[in-house]
Amino acid sequence: MKTPIVKLQQFIQAIRDAGYRGTGAALSELIDNAFEAGAKNVRIEIELKSEKREQIGSIRIADDGCGMSAEVLEAALQFGGSSRFGSREGTGRFGMGLPNSSVSQARRVEVYSWERRGAPLWSVLDIDEIVKGTCEAIPRPVAKKLPGGCSPIASAHGTIVVWSECDRLNPSRPSFLIQRLQQEIGRIFRYALWGGRRITINGQDVRPRDPLFLREGSNLQGARRYGPEVKYLVKVYDTAGRPATSTVLVRFAELPIEEWYTLPNEEKRRQGISKKAGVSILRAGREIDYGWYFMRGKRKENYDDWWRCEVEFQPDLDELFGVTHTKQEINPTDQITELLAPDFEEIAHKLNSNVRQRFIRLKPNWAASSERIASEKDAQFEPPRRAVDDCRKSSNNAGNRPVPITLGSAFKLEGLKYRLVVRDLASPDFFTSQLDGPHLTVTLNKLHPFFERMCRPLTEGDGVNAAVLRQQVELLILAAARAETGLETRTSRTVFQQFRSSWSDLLAAFLA
Numbered sequence: 001m002k003t004p005i006v007k008l009q010q011f012i013q014a015i016r017d018a019g020y021r022g023t024g025a026a027l028s029e030l031i032d033n034a035f036e037a038g039a040k041n042v043r044i045e046i047e048l049k050s051e052k053r054e055q056i057g058s059i060r061i062a063d064d065g066c067g068m069s070a071e072v073l074e075a076a077l078q079f080g081g082s083s084r085f086g087s088r089e090g091t092g093r094f095g096m097g098l099p100n101s102s103v104s105q106a107r108r109v110e111v112y113s114w115e116r117r118g119a120p121l122w123s124v125l126d127i128d129e130i131v132k133g134t135c136e137a138i139p140r141p142v143a144k145k146l147p148g149g150c151s152p153i154a155s156a157h158g159t160i161v162v163w164s165e166c167d168r169l170n171p172s173r174p175s176f177l178i179q180r181l182q183q184e185i186g187r188i189f190r191y192a193l194w195g196g197r198r199i200t201i202n203g204q205d206v207r208p209r210d211p212l213f214l215r216e217g218s219n220l221q222g223a224r225r226y227g228p229e230v231k232y233l234v235k236v237y238d239t240a241g242r243p244a245t246s247t248v249l250v251r252f253a254e255l256p257i258e259e260w261y262t263l264p265n266e267e268k269r270r271q272g273i274s275k276k277a278g279v280s281i282l283r284a285g286r287e288i289d290y291g292w293y294f295m296r297g298k299r300k301e302n303y304d305d306w307w308r309c310e311v312e313f314q315p316d317l318d319e320l321f322g323v324t325h326t327k328q329e330i331n332p333t334d335q336i337t338e339l340l341a342p343d344f345e346e347i348a349h350k351l352n353s354n355v356r357q358r359f360i361r362l363k364p365n366w367a368a369s370s371e372r373i374a375s376e377k378d379a380q381f382e383p384p385r386r387a388v389d390d391c392r393k394s395s396n397n398a399g400n401r402p403v404p405i406t407l408g409s410a411f412k413l414e415g416l417k418y419r420l421v422v423r424d425l426a427s428p429d430f431f432t433s434q435l436d437g438p439h440l441t442v443t444l445n446k447l448h449p450f451f452e453r454m455c456r457p458l459t460e461g462d463g464v465n466a467a468v469l470r471q472q473v474e475l476l477i478l479a480a481a482r483a484e485t486g487l488e489t490r491t492s493r494t495v496f497q498q499f500r501s502s503w504s505d506l507l508a509a510f511l512a
């Protein structure tokens with residue numbers, strides 16, 4: 001007996017791991033199919049298991065597209081089966097979307113489709129039957145009534161795909177899933193929705209979600225276009241081998257920092273502002289990826305949360321962008337990277353620097369170091385006597401060596417110069433300070449929990465709020481060290497040291 005190319009029982013289980021990022025990416029394949037069939041409406045219904053309310057029983061995706069003949073329906077469930085294999089006209093071209101996305105989420109997929117009202121055909125792919133060996137081919141489509149509880153879109157033609165035994169949904173909690181799908185599908189299909197197509201999830205309209213914050217939707221709106229839309233022309237060969245030109249469109253947007261930067265962090269996260277710096281990649285008008293692409297050496301920084309980019313291309317550039325059959329990511333080739341990256345890198349640096357400037361204008365001091373602020377303000381205060389004495393002595397001894405004091409009727413210090421350092425200290429104090437002439441060095445003890453719990457998170461923290469807070473915490477410590485310099489007697493200094501050491505102990509105990 002000849003060896004079949006595919007070992008069906010193993011293949012069907014292995015292909016389940018085809019790598020869809022989650023249920024949203026898988027469902028997008030079915031929505032693609034519906035829109036390619038000319039559907040105006042797509043209805044997604046997520047049904048809970050009646051006995052276990054927190055588990056999903058089935059997911060149905062109904063559309064009012066053209067529907068399928070028996071032949072097309074039979075091919076639709078087959079891996080590689082397609083009425084448009086190799087086409088570059090629309091989204092589908094691999095003949096994998098329907099079966100592959102379905103088995104990645106569910107153990108059974110049924111398809112009902114009708115080209116005439118009241119005449120639905122039906123077929124099925126069931127993993128357990130294939131594994132048991134009771135099914136070796138796609139069952140011939142047969143006439144079958146739509147399942148109970150299924151309210152088809154009132155249309156003369158259409159399709160319903162039913163996923164049941166959904167053992168691989170991600171996220172699997174119904175409330176999370178519905179919420180995630182509302183956002184994800186709203187983003188992925190935003191152009192279709194703006195164009196008048198309709199998608200509902202359990203009766204609720206999916207609203208478009210614009211990651212560029214330019215157009216209306218479930219997103220905040222108020223970004224501004226940065227520069228004109230840029231067109232890159234790429235030479236390609238069409239399916240008949242004739243030379244042609246394909247266009248990549250690129251758009252940038254700047255977010256309204258002045259209006260949004262004061263939003264609470266949680267809100268910024270919810271709205272997709274913080275941690276969402278990146279490029280939305282659109283293929284044939286639908287988003288297939290979102291990430292930090294074409295930036296070459298430009299690292300992603302917090303400032304980059306405040307601008308966005310959108311790249312749009314057509315399927316005839318799939319090879320250049322490295323699109324795979326799951327249509328949920330790109331893997332750009334050197335050729336497309338060389339075309340886009342020089343401009344992207346330059347624009348990214350420009351936009352990043354615009355953001356920085358706008359923040360500095362908003363809060364002139366927030367980016368300044370605590371050392372600089374304290375040093376600038378120190379001259380307003382009476383200088384510590386010890387520093388004045390030190391400076392006087394060194395100016396007497398140093399001949400013409402410049403020292404940071406002005407000579408008047410009495411020595412007058414221009415203010416202390418602050419330095420903040422971080423070190424492992426042998427003492428248990430959370431900070432120590434040392435005055436050396438006009439230089440006040442404050443050392444934060446890296447081994448004390450105060451550093452780990454307070455300073456480090458603020459240093460590594462996100463955005464402007466963390467930077468401002470860090471600056472203020474540092475100023476608090478610098479002020480304490482400055483107060484210490486004013487203690488003139490040995491006894492008062494000893495008392496302060498005792499106070500600091502027991503404060504440090506208590507703080508360590510409280511933070512532990």
Ligand SMILES: Nc1ncnc2c1ncn2[C@@H]1O[C@H](COP(=O)(O)OP(=O)(O)OP(=O)(O)O)[C@@H](O)[C@H]1O
Pocket residue numbers: 029033034037063065066067068072075076077081082083084085091092093094095096097098099158159325
């Ligand atoms: N909702 C639908 N309405 C009408 N025809 C459909 C529908 N879904 C699938 N089909 C038919 O089934 C075929 C297979 O769909 P499938 O998603 O597996 O592959 P494809 O869309 O051709 O390519 P790709 O793998 O790139 O998505 C399609 O080519 C189309 O003819």
Ligand SMILES: [Mg+2]
Pocket residue numbers: 029032033091092093096097098
């Ligand atoms: Mg498809």
